[in-house]
Amino acid sequence: MTDQATFRVWRGDSTGGRFESYQVEVHEGEVVLDLVHRLQATQAPDLAVRWNCKAGKCGSCSAEINGRPRLLCMTRMSALPPDEPITITPLRAFPVIRDLVTDVSFNYAKAREVPGFIPPPDLKPGEYRMQQEDVDRSQEFRKCIECFLCQDTCHVVRDHEENKAAFAGPRFLMRVAELDMHPLDAATEAGLDRKATAQEQHGLGYCNITKCCTEVCPEQIKITDNALIPLKERVVDRKYDPLVWLGNRIGLRRKD
Structure with a gap:
């Protein structure tokens, strides 16, 4: 018919x-x-x-x-x-x-701003070992096909052109979250604080978790619930939790 x-x-x-x-x-x-x-x-x-x-x-x-x-x-x-x-x-x-x-080159520029996986200095690639639970946790985010629908629907990008310079968007904040939760990522040892950069360089604070990015994802990745909210929680703990703050201060003093 x-x-x-x-x-x-x-x-x-x-x-x-x-x-x-x-x-x-x-x-x-x-x-x-x-x-x-x-x-x-x-x-x-x-x-x-x-x-x-x-x-x-x-x-x-x-x-x-x-x-x-x-x-x-x-x-x-x-x-x-x-x-x-x-x-x-x-x-x-x-x-x-x-x-x-x-022209989606904005997204490729933002991708280049996220430092990649930093391998442990004492392990060779064939020696990497992870718990299956940790593999499953980040595997969801690896399903991303880079359609940029989440970037398009995010009102921080969509409705405010002036935000683009300071905001990476949900796709790349998800990438930061994935690396931050990766048990073998040695960013901290290399002097890179992924939680700090998420807030200060990639604009995590602009996200107000409306879940519009999750709603349009064709791979049904729970971008907001499983990546952005947990990343926000870790950033807040790092910045405002008094015990974490004290531990960081002691650590800095020891380095001095």
């Missing part, structure tokens, strides 16, 4: 644009990306859209469908209102290059 859907697609570039309406055939079992490809093949061959795997694992086809950040390849047409126009726009938090393609 073949139906018709009305697509309202944003067309334009960095100088401006407008919505164009199209009638597109819909077949049973299709996802939005199928219809975008059909639209390119039949009516809009110059429509720019970024995609790669069509399996929900590369994160390339991020866009906004009816105002909600989603992957085009993982949004089934059957899950959308059948009798209403479907509006497709580029990610709102990032500059438009053309049509549905945005």
Whole structure:
């Protein structure tokens, strides 16, 4: 059975644009990306859209469908209102290059600001040993496909351009949290305080845990509950707990 859907697609570039309406055939079992490809093949061959795997694992086809950040390849047409126009726009938090393609280089810049895993100096790579519980704890965060939907929906980034310089966003604060809880990360021994940098360099304090990032994650990572909130708790303990503060002071004096 073949139906018709009305697509309202944003067309334009960095100088401006407008919505164009199209009638597109819909077949049973299709996802939005199928219809975008059909639209390119039949009516809009110059429509720019970024995609790669069509399996929900590369994160390339991020866009906004009816105002909600989603992957085009993982949004089934059957899950959308059948009798209403479907509006497709580029990610709102990032500059438009053309049509549905945005410049997400902000995210790569933030990734470079997070120091990577620092291995223990007394162990060779083949000698790393971890408890399975610790592996499971951080493995959730390794499922991230870098679609940047969490970055797009985070209102700290989305609604306040001026915050971008000081705020890494949920994807990269999650990376800091993962490294901070890694039992083999030797950042402290190397003179790097991940808790301090989370607050002072990556803007953890800007996050007010609305869980909007968790809601749009296609990998169903509990970004807020399992990464950001625990990281906030550890930062607060480090900064305000009197016993921790005293221990740090004693430690500093011993070094002196």
